[in-house]
Amino acid sequence: MRDTITIAMCGKGGVGKTTTAALMVKTLAERGDKKILAIDADPAIGLSYALGINVDKTVDDVRNNLIQKVKEKKIGDRDDTLRMLDYELFDVLVEQGKFSLLAIGRPEGEGCYCEVNTLLKDIIESLSSNFDVIIIDGEAGIEQINRRVMKIVDHLVLVSDTSSKGLNVAKVIKKVAHDNQVVDYKSTGLLLNRIRDEEEVNTIMKQQDIDLFGWIPEDELIREYDFSGKSYLDFPETSPIGKVVQDILDSFIINGGAAMSG
Ligand SMILES: Nc1ncnc2c1ncn2[C@@H]1O[C@H](COP(=O)(O)OP(=O)(O)OP(=O)(O)O)[C@@H](O)[C@H]1O
Ligand SMILES: [Mg+2]
Numbered sequence: 001m002r003d004t005i006t007i008a009m010c011g012k013g014g015v016g017k018t019t020t021a022a023l024m025v026k027t028l029a030e031r032g033d034k035k036i037l038a039i040d041a042d043p044a045i046g047l048s049y050a051l052g053i054n055v056d057k058t059v060d061d062v063r064n065n066l067i068q069k070v071k072e073k074k075i076g077d078r079d080d081t082l083r084m085l086d087y088e089l090f091d092v093l094v095e096q097g098k099f100s101l102l103a104i105g106r107p108e109g110e111g112c113y114c115e116v117n118t119l120l121k122d123i124i125e126s127l128s129s130n131f132d133v134i135i136i137d138g139e140a141g142i143e144q145i146n147r148r149v150m151k152i153v154d155h156l157v158l159v160s161d162t163s164s165k166g167l168n169v170a171k172v173i174k175k176v177a178h179d180n181q182v183v184d185y186k187s188t189g190l191l192l193n194r195i196r197d198e199e200e201v202n203t204i205m206k207q208q209d210i211d212l213f214g215w216i217p218e219d220e221l222i223r224e225y226d227f228s229g230k231s232y233l234d235f236p237e238t239s240p241i242g243k244v245v246q247d248i249l250d251s252f253i254i255n256g257g258a259a260m261s262g
Contacts, residue, residue, distance in 0.1 A: 170190060
């Protein structure tokens with residue numbers, strides 16, 4: 001039985017996955033009572049940047065290196081390979097004191113190196129078990145939901161703005177995730193972003209059969225942080241958005257994923 005709680009942000013492009021993932025990492029890091037792993041699963045790198053971290057090396061680099069070794073037949077037995085991967089992944093892991101970060105790069109390389117992917121999946125899972133909470137900033141769209149990283153998710157956060165396209169992508173992701181039953185989700189719900197007022201939330205939720213985890217208003221400070229490229233680790237405590245993020249995290253960590261009522 002795994003004790004680690006894994007929370008993943010999924011949804012259409014540009015709806016706020018990275019922003020909300022970064023705010024979650026910041027909130028948990030500040031609390032300081034959990035070992036946190038942030039996983040940047042956006043091939044274009046999102047969460048790392050939002051947390052002010054420069055990425056030198058990704059999991060994809062480790063994979064390519066291993067594939068090269070396989071091609072050149074420079075590979076030992078499985079135990080040797082696992083030891084090597086363990087060492088190399090440790091190199092990819094950025095330790096920041098209050099949290100660690102792993103950037104995935106491309107979720108899967110070209111060609112079928114299924115064995116390499118399976119080895120990596122195993123080793124990421126074993127690394128993950130050293131942490132209490134894992135926050136994943138996913139790639140936009142539905143592709144990733146079946147893949148390596150997403151198989152360890154407990155709480156699937158479907159981030160959406162108010163657009164029907166965003167809400168539809170959320171619905172499709174939920175369906176794909178549940179239909180495939182590749183994951184043992186404890187909860188799936190919407191995190192509505194860039195909301196004007198509560199009325200808007202009520203109108204949207206009347207037309208959804210997905211639970212609501214919470215909602216975040218359109219926020220001037222987020223715009224400013226984005227504009228100036230500031231790290232969300234410095235986002236002020238006093239922002240009401242902190243409370244929204246805190247409540248959602250509490251629902252996962254304390255209540256096991258209860259959605260908002262009403
Ligand atoms: N609540 C908000 N208020 C104002 N601006 C916001 C809010 N949430 C997100 N944004 C802005 O919307 C843009 C997209 O946000 P973000 O990068 O978090 O989305 P994303 O889902 O990670 O996008 P991608 O799919 O490209 O990775 C950014 O410019 C961000 O600053
Ligand atoms: Mg992003």
